[in-house]
Amino acid sequence: xxxxxxxxxxxxxxxxxxxxxxxxxxxxxxxxxxxxxxxxxxxxxxxxxxxxxxxxxxxxxxxxxxxxxxxxxxxxxxxxxxxxxxxxxxxxxxxxxxxxxxxxxxxxxxxxxxxxxxxxxxxxxxxxxxxxxxxxxxxxxxxxxxxxxxxxxxxxxxxxxxxxxxxxxxxxxxxxxxxxxxxxxxxxxxxxxxxxxxxxxxxxxxxxxxxxxxxxxxxxxxxxxxxxxxxxxxxxxxxxxxxxxxxxxxxxxxxxxxxxxxxxxxxxxxxxxxxxxxxxxxxxxxxxxxxxxxx
Amino acid sequence: xxxxxxxxxxxxxxxxxxxxxxxxxxxxxxxxxxxxxxxxxxxxxxxxxxxxxxxxxxxxxxxxxxxxxxxxxxxxxxxxxxxxxxxxxxxxxxxxxxxxxxxxxxxxxxxxxxxxxxxxxxxxxxxxxxxxxxxxxxxxxxxxxxxxxxxxxxxxxxxxxxxxxxxxxxxxxxxxxxxxxxxxxxxxxxxxxxxxxxxxxxxxxxxxxxxxxxxxxxxxxxxxxxxxxxxxxxxxxxxxxxxxxxxxxxxxxxxxxxxxxxxxxxxxxxxxxxxxxxxxxxx
Numbered sequence: 170x171x172x173x174x175x176x177x178x179x180x181x182x183x184x185x186x187x188x189x190x191x192x193x194x195x196x197x198x199x200x201x202x203x204x205x206x207x208x209x210x211x212x213x214x215x216x217x218x219x220x221x222x223x224x225x226x227x228x229x230x231x232x233x234x235x236x237x238x239x240x241x242x243x244x245x246x247x248x249x250x251x252x253x254x255x256x257x258x259x260x261x262x263x264x265x266x267x268x269x270x271x272x273x274x275x276x277x278x279x280x281x282x283x284x285x286x287x288x289x290x291x292x293x294x295x296x297x298x299x300x301x302x303x304x305x306x307x308x309x310x311x312x313x314x315x316x317x318x319x320x321x322x323x324x325x326x327x328x329x330x331x332x333x334x335x336x337x338x339x340x341x342x343x344x345x346x347x348x349x350x351x352x353x354x355x356x357x358x359x360x361x362x363x364x365x366x367x368x369x370x371x372x373x374x375x376x377x378x379x380x381x382x383x384x385x386x387x388x389x390x391x392x393x394x395x396x397x398x399x400x401x402x403x404x405x406x407x408x409x410x411x412x413x414x415x416x417x418x419x420x421x422x423x424x425x426x427x428x429x430x431x432x433x434x435x436x437x438x439x440x441x442x443x444x445x446x447x448x449x450x451x452x453x454x455x456x457x458x459x460x461x462x463x464x
Numbered sequence: 465x466x467x468x469x470x471x472x473x474x475x476x477x478x479x480x481x482x483x484x485x486x487x488x489x490x491x492x493x494x495x496x497x498x499x500x501x502x503x504x505x506x507x508x509x510x511x512x513x514x515x516x517x518x519x520x521x522x523x524x525x526x527x528x529x530x531x532x533x534x535x536x537x538x539x540x541x542x543x544x545x546x547x548x549x550x551x552x553x554x555x556x557x558x559x560x561x562x563x564x565x566x567x568x569x570x571x572x573x574x575x576x577x578x579x580x581x582x583x584x585x586x587x588x589x590x591x592x593x594x595x596x597x598x599x600x601x602x603x604x605x606x607x608x609x610x611x612x613x614x615x616x617x618x619x620x621x622x623x624x625x626x627x628x629x630x631x632x633x634x635x636x637x638x639x640x641x642x643x644x645x646x647x648x649x650x651x652x653x654x655x656x657x658x659x660x661x662x663x664x665x666x667x668x669x670x671x672x673x674x675x676x677x678x679x680x681x682x683x684x685x686x687x688x689x690x691x692x693x694x695x696x697x698x699x700x701x702x703x704x705x706x707x708x709x710x711x712x713x714x715x716x717x718x719x720x721x722x723x724x725x726x727x728x729x730x731x732x733x734x735x736x737x738x739x740x741x742x743x744x745x746x747x
Contacts, residue, residue, distance in 0.1 A: 176637045178570050178650040187567035188579055190560040191620055198598055198617040199586045205597035263483045266476035273477075279735065280484045285742075286727035287491075288679035288697045291720050294704065295490040298497065298713065306493055309509045340487065345742060369472060398592045402681035406701050420592045424682070427596040436596050443593040451588050 203444070209437035228438035237414055238422070238439070245418040248332065249396035256336045256343055256392055257385065263340075264347035265373065278348065282341040289338055289399060293406035296334040300326075320408065324415030327408045331416055334403045339395055343388055350384040351377060390454045397446065419443060491724070497717035498522070505713045521718040539719050542696040545614075546678055547726070549695055552615040553677030554670050557624050562662070565628035566654055570640070587622040591683055599686050609690040618683060624669055627744055631665050632658065668741030671734045675727045696723040 210228050214221045232238050267277050284292070299307045302319040311318040320326040354377060362372045401420045404410060410417035410425060417425065423443065427436030497505055500515035523529070528538030568580055591598065598617060607613030635658065643653040659666075684695050694702065700723060703716050731738050 174569055174633070174637065174640075176640045176644075177572050178640075178653075180571065180650065181573075183650060184567040184571035184573045184576075187563040187571075191564040191583065191625065192579070194560065194616065194620040195582065195586050197601060199589050199594075199620060200582075202594045202597035202601055203589050205600070206594050209597065259483075263480065266479045269476045270473065270480065277480045277484065279732065281480075281487055282735070282738075283728050283731050284487055285738075286675055286679075286731040287724050288681065288727075290679075290681040290697045290701060291723050292490075294700055294716065294720055295494055298717065299490060299493055304506050304510070304713065306510050306512075337487065337490065342742070345739060349739075349743065369469070398590055401592060402679075402697075405681070405685070406704075423592070424595060428599075428686070433596060440593050440596070444588065447588045447590065447593060 206437045206440040206444075209433055210441045212437075213434045224434070228434045229442075232435065232438050232442070237417075240414060241417050241419055241422045244328075244414075244416065245397065248328065248335075248400075248416075248418055249393050251328075251332045252335045252339070252396040252400070253389055253392035255332065256339050257388060259336065260340050260343035261347050261381075261385075264344050264351055265377070267344075267348055268351040278345075281344055284338055285341040287338060288402065289335075290402035290406040292334045292338040293331070293403040296330055296337070297407040300330050300333075320412075322412055324412055327412060327416045330407055331400070331403055334407060335396065335400050338403070339392060343392070346384055346388055347381070350381050354380050387454075390450060394447075394450055394454075397443075397450075494717045494720050497713055498721050500714055502712050502714045517714065521714045522722070525715050525718040525722065537691040537694060537699060537702075539696060539699060539722055541692065542694050542699040543722060543726075545611075545693060546695040546697070546723075548611060549614050549680070549684075550674050550677035550726075552611065553618055553680075554673035556615060556619045557621045557673050558666055558669055560619060561621055561624035561628055562659065562666075565625050565632055566658065568625075569629055569632040570650065583620075583622050583625050585622075586620055591618070595682065595686060602687055608687050609693045613687045614680075614684055614693070614695070615677075618677070618680065621673075624673070627665060627669060628662065631662055635661060664737075664740070665744065667734070668737045668744055670741075671730055671738045672741040674730055678727045699723075 211223060211225060212221050213224045213227065263281065267274050267281075270277070287295075297305075297320075299305045300318070300320055302308050302321060308318040317323075318326060320330045358376055358380075359372055362376055367375065397418075398420055400418065401424065404416055404418060404421050405424075408416045410421050414422075419439070420443070423436055423439045426432045426439065493510075496512060496514055497510065498521055499518040500511065501517045501521075504511060504515060526538060526540045526543075528536050528541075564579075564583065568576060602608060602613050602617060605613075607616070639657055640653065643657055648656070678695075679697060680695065681697055681701075684698050685701075688694055688698060691702075696719065700716060700719050703719065704711050
């Protein structure tokens with residue numbers, strides 16, 4: 170809050186009245202539940218909620234001793250690396266070419282951005298249908314090619330399914346930001362290099378890619394956050410964490426342990442760990458934004 | 465561009481066309497499946513051209529008269545729920561964020577910084593990390609299976625508040641002074657000057673928040689247990705009944721098409737605002 174208004178209104182009660190709606194919502198639905206999660210993470214209660222007992226850090230200790238939880242960490246890490254990596258490369262490629270063509274670039278943009286409007290859960294269902302064993306069109310083609318395809322049994326194939334759906338859904342977002350970034354690069358820079366005889370490939374690596382690096386980094390953080398949190402719907406609608414626990418990412422596990430297995434203490438401890446991750450990611454993102462502003 | 469490389473331009477068009485096709489493929493297949501009978505779908509390979517069951521499938525889904533396993537709630541009702549939810553979330557968020565940004569920018573009061581930070585911190589508490597306790601609050605308040613339960617907990621938005629705060633900071637002070645000289649109070653200034661000036665930001669935010677509200681999944685999954693309160697995104701999920709061959713795919717795919725159409729139309733028609741909203745909310 171660096172900048173301040175010089176001219177302000179004066180009132181004792183009005184600002185509080187104006188803040189009241191937002192304040193009420195965040196107090197009741199944000200701070201109170203987050204506090205509860207924090208408290209519960211130090212408690213152990215039975216499934217019926219009749220007895221509650223303080224157990225200190227036991228929930229966390231159990232969590233990090235639990236191979237299933239550590240496995241879920243690895244699953245999430247692998248998933249977010251794949252989603253962010255593949256998604257960024259593909260969308261940068263499309264943005265580079267869309268920046269190059271002059272005729273029809275508006276049409277390409279329109280045709281590439283609409284998946285943003287598709288709900289993640291619907292994206293999950295669409296891709297699950299195409300990959301469905303014995304029904305889906307893609308699994309049929311794969312079987313014709315001699316690949317045994319059943320994501321209900323094969324963990325790697327289930328991961329392929331959710332990564333594909335997640336990348337497809339996020340492509341439009343990344344594409345828009347890359348395209349905006351490319352169009353913000355002064356044409357004179359690229360043209361000067363072209364006159365000096367630099368090939369398109371060389372121009373990309375020496376001019377466009379370095380100048381895009383702030384946007385690339387920003388998108389990297391956004392995509393990791395997306396893979397961590399917003400992909401719950403894709404997983405729940407397609408693989409439901411299966412087969413076994415092969416696609417149970419952290420967010421899915423919080424939901425599953427809290428609502429299906431009714432382990433409230435364990436689920437709350439997982440919530441606290443996730444909160445720590447969000448805080449870390451938000452701090453990284455904001456430090457970066459500050460830097461970008463001072464460029 | 466200063467050079468001519470016809471081959472590269474051709475390649476660019478090819479890659480872009482390929483990209484467009486890859487992006488459109490799942491939706492095309494969904495559309496085809498929604499015009500075929502379930503028998504035609506489950507015997508591979510599925511035909512790649514639209515069939516003759518379009519009207520029948522969509523009517524069956526909308527009215528809930530289809531056959532087969534899974535939830536049979538009418539999709540028309542679900543679409544209505546989704547529409548009400550998305551509109552309430554978008555309008556509610558914009559309204560409460562405008563008010564609180566106005567308070568933070570245009571007033572000096574004790575704990576102003578604290579209020580600012582309290583809103584800021586909510587960025588770090590997405591619904592996914594506090595689902596169980598938030599669910600309990602909503603259940604205790606008796607809001608399960610109600611519109612209020614579906615929308616109110618999602619109303620607070622730090623991003624919208626920041627966006628408006630950012631914009632208000634750029635509004636010239638002279639406007640406030642002029643309003644004062646003319647004898648306008650703070651609410652008059654807010655209503656007649658600030659809100660009309662913000663209309664571009666409001667439109668941009670509306671597109672983003674409408675899509676956000678329409679596409680909600682985790683939260684409605686928790687707070688709706690009654691078929692008559694399912695939003696359409698949840699409805700699709702409830703129609704899929706475990707075993708893949710059992711699922712009534714033609715109805716599921718018709719519902720998926722119906723679920724995609726409203727937000728896709730909003731994005732295509734309001735593309736300018738959509739792009740602006742996307743870029744602004746991430747600043």
